Amino acid sequence: MTDFKINHREGDGVSVIELKGYLDAHTAPQLENAFQTLLNSEKYNILVNCRDLSYISSAGLGVFMAYIEDVRKNHGDIKLTNLSARVYNVFDLLGFPLLYEIFKEEREAIGRFKVRPRS
Amino acid sequence: MLTGSFKKELSSLEAIFDFVDRFVDTHRLDDINKFALHLGVEELFANMVKHNPEAQNDIGITLERNEHQLLVRLVDTEVEHFDPREVPSPELHHDLEQREPGGLGLFLVKRYFDSIDYNYHGGTSTVTLVKTLEK
Numbered sequence: 001m002t003d004f005k006i007n008h009r010e011g012d013g014v015s016v017i018e019l020k021g022y023l024d025a026h027t028a029p030q031l032e033n034a035f036q037t038l039l040n041s042e043k044y045n046i047l048v049n050c051r052d053l054s055y056i057s058s059a060g061l062g063v064f065m066a067y068i069e070d071v072r073k074n075h076g077d078i079k080l081t082n083l084s085a086r087v088y089n090v091f092d093l094l095g096f097p098l099l100y101e102i103f104k105e106e107r108e109a110i111g112r113f114k115v116r117p118r119s
Numbered sequence: 120m121l122t123g124s125f126k127k128e129l130s131s132l133e134a135i136f137d138f139v140d141r142f143v144d145t146h147r148l149d150d151i152n153k154f155a156l157h158l159g160v161e162e163l164f165a166n167m168v169k170h171n172p173e174a175q176n177d178i179g180i181t182l183e184r185n186e187h188q189l190l191v192r193l194v195d196t197e198v199e200h201f202d203p204r205e206v207p208s209p210e211l212h213h214d215l216e217q218r219e220p221g222g223l224g225l226f227l228v229k230r231y232f233d234s235i236d237y238n239y240h241g242g243t244s245t246v247t248l249v250k251t252l253e254k
Binding site (some may be wrong): 002022024025026055057058059061062086090093094 | 129130132133136137150151154157158161162165168209223224226227230
């Protein structure tokens with residue numbers, strides 16, 4: 001199956017986007033819409049959990065590149081977690097670990113956003 | 120050898136991945152080769168959709184395995200010359216704001232496959248990828 005699904009939840013002052021399935025040239029606009037919706041709501045602390053992301057191509061990587069500058073201009077960030085080895089390899093080949101913070105688990109990433117969660 | 124023909128639009132990708140999976144299952148390829156095949160086929164297909172959108176002919180895809188290699192061939196008819204080998208590599212050492220978005224896909228293809236060949240004749244573009252199978 002090559003379906004793609006996005007789940008969005010809010011917690012600890014961070015917007016969490018969960019990706020599942022295939023992020024390719026046909027499904028990438030769904031992630032664009034998800035990022036754009038967050039930006040329209042002035043939500044700039046974005047954590048992308050890739051636990052169930054089984055595939056990514058350049059079109060998917062392009063979405064991350066398209067939004068990161070706007071997000072950082074607004075003092076937020078896009079951080080990534082739970083990448084499989086195969087998906088990480090694609091990010092790595094394109095030098096993304098130098099540009100994006102990548103964590104093993106959500107918990108580590110949430111603590112690294114500039115605006116700390118409300119207690 | 121497996122051959123298929125797909126409508127020249129990005130919504131064909133799901134059917135294309137299913138097509139690749141049939142080939143993967145037949146030849147009992149591992150997940151690493153499956154990932155590479157999906158990536159190689161998608162990036163070339165998406166480039167053909169992007170660079171000659173006015174041409175509406177289907178794109179032909181052939182997958183082949185011999186003893187030591189996987190071969191991927193995409194054929195696009197009635198199109199302008201577009202040699203993917205001439206696309207410059209992205210400037211990966213640049214900071215974010217200096218990076219250009221183009222060229223990422225073909226850069227990945229070149230990393231996942233051992234060779235990329237291009238032939239243009241009579242308005243038909245043929246791109247062939249070869250990946251050597253690890254023993």
